[in-house]
Amino acid sequence: MAEQDMNTPSDSKCMSIVLAGVGGQGTLVAGKLLGTIAMKTGLDVKVSEVHGMSQRGGSVITYVRMGCKVFSPIIDEGTADYCLCFESLEALRWASLLRKGGTMIISNEKIRPLPVLLGKEQYPEGIADTIKEAVGDRARIVEINAKDAAISVGSAKAVNIVMLGALSVNTNISESVWEESIRETFAGKPKMIPMNLEAFRIGRDLAR
């Protein structure tokens, strides 16, 4: 990995995390959870979401920025420290957000969009490999199967927590802060806590 790698935000710089996926994949909850983590770590944070029309099975992107003082809520090209891509095609769409020395975690799930379903366009094959090749040694690309992992703990909806597990091993934020934040996020639905903690643990294992 490049030398400028940064696992924790410092005084001078924010940590920028992109969550890219398809409407309904749980990126909003993941973004909120990262916000909670930043608060617990004593950092300033901004989480920028997209609501409305784009949520209807469209491409959705959530930006999370944390640090001593965060100004812009959005993440520009070449400035994301981490790109969490919940779906392969969305990884391809947002790859250029990744900075040199950044890390991209791709879940290899394929959700075919309308133009592909209509037969007007092809779903590209081997997206993770394509990105790896184009990136070379300028960044790190990790491919995992988050959907199968989520189903293995009992619900495909836990994909977002598997992805956060994979992110967590790439940061210096302690495991206990992550777990505490998961408990808080699902405090209203206590039955879902053990399942999500398990999803988190599997995500960690997958990305190690």
Next chain:
Amino acid sequence: MRQILLGNEAVARGAYEAGVKVISSYPGTPSTEITEAAAQYERIHCEWATNEKVGAEVAIGASIRGARAMTCMKHVGLNVAADPLFTASYTGIGGGLVFVVADDPGMHSSQNEQDSRHYARAAKLPILEPSDSAECKSFVIKAFELSEKYDTPVLVRLQTRVAHSRSITELSDPSDILVKPYTKDMAKYVMMPAMAVKRHVLVEKRTEAIANDSSDPSTGVGLHEEIDGSSDLGIITSGAAYQYVREALPDASVLKLGLIWPLPEALIRSFSKKVKRLVVVEELDPFLENEILTMGIACEGKSLFSLNGEYSTAMLRAALAPDTVTTSAVSKDSLVTAPGRPPVMCAGCPHKGLFMALSRLKAQVMGDIGCYTLGALPPTSAMDACVCMGASIGMAHGFDKATDASDSKKTVAVIGDSTFLHSGITNLINAVYNGSSITVIILDNSITGMTGHQQNASTGMDIRLNPAPAVSLEALCESVGVRSVRVIDPVDTKEAQRVIKEELEKPFVSVIIARRPCALIPTGKGPRGKFAVVDKDKCTTCGQCIRIMCPALTAGPDKKPVIDPETCNSCGLCVNVCAFGALSIGEVK
């Protein structure tokens, strides 16, 4: 206590802390969550109004009675509420009165990109513009103070990036709800010419006073912030753009405006003298720039930046600090382009079957605002025009009247239940009264869907999900003189097609209510454990089921359908379109 709040939640928190008693709004992205969040505070009377004009008028009434009141809407909603807005400027207020308007630069979920700041100038009202959640809260509290200090409604303008970003907000204890004693004051509140002439004079004096006070930091009126930096470059900005400025240009001098109308001329003039180059950074129209140029102060703005879309840190770097532009680990050019992913109708969406019927009939369709506007996209492409809330019925009537008698094609209006109640009713009355022969299809999915499932006057529940009287759409249509009102289940797409065809033949206005709850609300969910199942032996790979474009149904390598039981809502639309009996609702083993 500190909490991470969505900009919209912080606006609601501000209203709560300011002792607001009444909030009446119509949902609209990106403003909806304000009123939803406010409804969590039990002491506030919160309601979904039938439209933005109604919401504004409810708030005006509450204010005249002496309570603090608020109404919230998206930018195009302010067009609907513009009539009461302009005259409430003349009456002034009793209790503090705030209009929150959320603009949508970049049109994430809107049909236009209008800049609502123009309303403040046109209606002669002060307008505040926060730049993050903490300011959303504090500016709303200030808006109520200014409203009462200057006897004026106050606008608070949000942008999508402020409304829909979460950031840390300090919470305080709420003030008590205080309702002022009411005294009748016709000279102030009855706006007929003799009274309004006198009120207009006061309005002009008020604007002048606010402008003067806004330039004087000791008054605490303007909420402006000056950041001392290099004298080489000075930036005047506000709202979301301020954040990009600070990120991209950490060394620049910045004048961040809080109250963006009327403008603090003396402050702007003194700031401009401190810097060699003055640049105005604002999304959408050159609102500040033109005003500053009118003051005779030289500045740049739209010669550097776009009139379209959202701004970004990268855009500012490219224009003003090109040596700080970053390069990506991988450029877009080095990768194949990803196919687009437009939004689609959900699995089990009741609108799908209806639009398939309209598509097969090749009907001329005037559309409206809601999830069903997606009927304009492939594969149905069943829409000819869509302009604004409630317009479908009026446009269909106009289309009908402009059609020669020799042209046998008839026109359909499609409109959702909430949109119909918002502003379709007056259009329906007009069409009946003026001898139209259109067919109006009310897509009654029992909820306001697109904005995230808000109740409305036809759903039987209020904003807090308490029981409420429900409008009968059938009785309403009949009462305005519609001679044919029929109810269909849109999932039965063949029957829907037959009924629409019959109604199109009729020489008068007919209404078809296509009724089935949204698949995302409890009453719209299919029975547990039931899914569409495929009999591969019967499937002839004709592709009819694939053409539905259901997110739960895709074509396998053998071109036969594959059902995703996680997504399937067992609505049965695919079963209904299969001519070979290869699909049925069953249980997945």
